[in-house]
Amino acid sequence: MTTTTPVMAPVPVDERRLTRAERRAVAARTKFSSPAASVIALVIAVLWTVPTLGLLITSFRPELDIRRSGWWTVFTDPTFTLDNYNEVLYGGGTNFASLFVNSLVITLPAVVIPITLALLAAYAFAWIDFPGRNVLFVAVFALQVVPIQVTLIPLLSIYVDTGLAGSFWTIWLSHSIFALPLAVFLLHNFMKEIPASLVEAARMDGAGHVKIFFQVLLPLLTPAIAAFGVFQFLWVWNDLLVALTFAGGAPDVVPLTVRVAELAGTRGSDWYLLAAGAFVSIVLPLVVFLGLQRYFVRGLLAGSVKG
Amino acid sequence: MQWFLDASTTGHKLALMVVAILLFAAVMGAILFAVDRPRRVPNWVVAAGFLGPTVLLLLVGLVYPALDTIRGSFYSRDGSEFVGLDNYATVFTTDSFQTVLLNTLLWVVLVPLVTTGLGLVYAYLVDRTRFESLAKALVFLPMAISMVGAGVIWKFVYEYRPDQPGVRQIGLLNQLLVLLGIEPQQFLLNAPSNTFWLIVVMIWIQAGFAMTVLSAAIKAIPDDIVEAARLDGVGGIQMFRYVTVPSIRPALVVVLTTVAIVTLKVFDIVRTMTGGQFGTSVVANEFYTQAFRQFNVGLGAALAVLLFVLVIPIIAYNVRQLRLAEEIR
Known part of the structure; x- marks a missing residue:
């Protein structure tokens, strides 16, 4: 008994029947290979998030800071307070x-x-x-x-x-x-x-x-x-x-x-x-x-x- | 009795809320108990028990008021005198109201088209990518935010500071303009462009709805159609144009009409951001102003009826399209 029945050799990937999900994923990848498409999706995602984020950050900044500078300055000079919430509540x-x-x-x-x-x-x-x-x-x-x-x-x-x-x-x-x-x-x-x-x-x-x-x-x-x-x-x-x-x-x-x-x-x-x-x-x-x-x-x- | 009407402390309010719910449960329970005699009462008595409260509320709270408003639209400002079509004539011939009508038209045309377009493109682009659920959640989130909240969020984006040395912009949009070397703008004050800046807010809110419905429709396109098209060498933009869009046409119609109807009645955004001043008013806002601020009930009623009349063709179109879609199937 020198030879046994061969173990199932791994089927090459490209010959294996792809599942539905995998085929869809491949299609999506080709779609996203276009940089323009990714950029458009990214721009929309940012536009839909930043306004809310801006006001959220602002709500935690001291009153004087809010008046003097934009909320984006917190990334270089972070100062936060809960005073606004205290006052409004x-x-x-x-x-x-x-x-x-x-x-x-x-x-x-x-x-x-x-x-x-x-x-x-x-x-x-x-x-x-x-x-x-x-x-x-x-x-x-x-x-x-x-x-x-x-x-x-x-x-x-x-x-x-x-x-x-x-x-x-x-x-x-x-x-x-x-x-x-x-x-x-x-x-x-x-x-x-x-x-x-x-x-x-x-x-x-x-x-x-x-x-x-x-x-x-x-x-x-x-x-x-x-x-x-x-x-x-x-x-x-x-x-x-x-x-x-x-x-x-x-x-x-x-x-x-x-x-x-x-x-x-x-x-x-x-x-x-x-x-x-x-x-x-x-x-x-x-x-x-x-x-x-x-x-x-x-x-x-x-x-x-x-x- | 007074206990039920005036609640001023937190404890009293919460107690009143619980009492209201219990009272409602007790009344409904009593009605159901009364009709629950199997085989001894005719069906219509049972149906009356189940349906009675709903039908009564709809008659008193929806049907009667709607008819009364239609009647009121033919009467003078305090409802004392019959004036025929005068209120409608005012709406269609006065300059200030023509601005209101024009603005409403801009809203109803632009918001559904842009919202549906953006939602469609975005749903198509993020479909079956690794970050699909996160990408969708980001656009979907504004749906949970009230239009009042959204109004405040965007008012801050549009915030203007005079263009003087030492004064820094605190609104994001004006900061971007300054970075580009352009003078900052009073976005919400300058007519007619201010209406467009308000429209942006509505698009921002509604895009999540469009995206969700259209994304579900795109996922429902049968694989073999997409596969067959790909084998024929269709790809990229052509696939979108000739396969995706025609396949989801019924969903597109539903989204367009639904957004159009919501937009027609838009009130909160205009109220919060400009109060309808600076030439930004729309029919729904003008209705509120005339009926409850100017106390011109006749004119307010006419504007409400106008909204009613404008909704009908959109819904009729929607129903017709759905019928056609079903016939094809």
Whole structure:
């Protein structure tokens, strides 16, 4: 036995069948061999990052330095301070700490309420058979075209007439209403993807609609709920128009965005306040966004954006 | 009752928030409990329980106000007198409003085109490269930043210091001009170019959206199409022009129309950066100014209705294109 069956000789790389991913990678490499392409991509990436970085650095610089020199001088002469944040968060003129609470108090119910309502409505449209279902669904879907501007003047007079004006309720209600058409549509799409056999089986076992909704569908919809949740969170937290219209004159209710916009108008050259203030308002959505980006992209691809 | 309306301390606000959520849960729970009688109530009663609150809110908060605004647009500034089409005539014939309309047109044409173009090129360039996820995250990040925040960020980029000895520029753009030996500019004050500087901010925010949707579309192009084209000797820019772009046409239409609609209603950027002064106002900002600052409710309503009317053809085009795309498939 001098010869054994030859060990599998390594196949030369170029003869091996490339996997799909590898072929794509090769294609990408050839594409990027063009220096012009890399330069364009790099320029875009820099343009999209530097403005934010500039303001972030500025927010940590002493007030006097900000006035005297550009933020790029920190690379040669670094001096940093937290004074700006201290002033903007707790200073009498700004008091962003309490505005942060306002933003939070506005946002949570304005996310929870419309999602709950939309889930129930989407369930009814998907799994309960009742007369006029299709007509009603199309009507709700079509309401997405209504710009919120069209509703603001009459809504404000309704709030004034009912004595709600200037309270958190107006903002909670408004955001819930504006979110509903898109939320019902998106969640209905997700709900339709669930196999009908699951629902049928539960029905055979004698489960009513409420039980089916909570025990069969809700657990399967968690990713969809997260997707729309992130969406709605960013929308409400970042909103200016609704808050300005319904709470513009109520200091106990106004969220961060309203005051930042106001500061930009009245104290437009006080960059130590503006820079720190802007980042106080940006930080939470940024964290939520980075943490839940996966869900956000999913929601984005499922049904484009609301406006 | 007062406890529910005026909350001034942090503890009170948080408590009110929790109470509001619990109250909502209790009401919904009661409704569901009432309709949950399997096989003994007709389907439409159950449907009413699930749908009732949503339909009620939409009727009171969306349908009625929209109709009331349309009616109000035909009335005088305090809504007391019927004036026919006067408000619309004002919007279309007054000089200052014509600037507003022209600006809005510039926004709605430029932002979607440039945003989609940039997003497409960038998505194509970084597709399947080693640093794809980082490169995408950088462009995507502005989507999380409010338009107010973005407005402040860019206002700082455009910041101007008088061109005197001993005075140093603190805005990045003017610093670059000075380095190139050009006089610093008041970017946000000089009409009409200031509108373009505001448009840049919107493009900066929206490009991430365009890139994400288009990138997903590019990845969905079947391999064999790309492979066949490559075997035929197609490469580089030709591949982009003749293979990539036609393959993702439906996604391009969705991105263009979506960005156009968002842009049409742009308010925050203009409000934060110029307040609509210096000839930079757009319809959505003018609506706010007229309705809630000048208290000219009739004119404000007319501007809101104008927005409504302008959105419809864009959406109609979108729906039509999607239908066509489905027919081809």
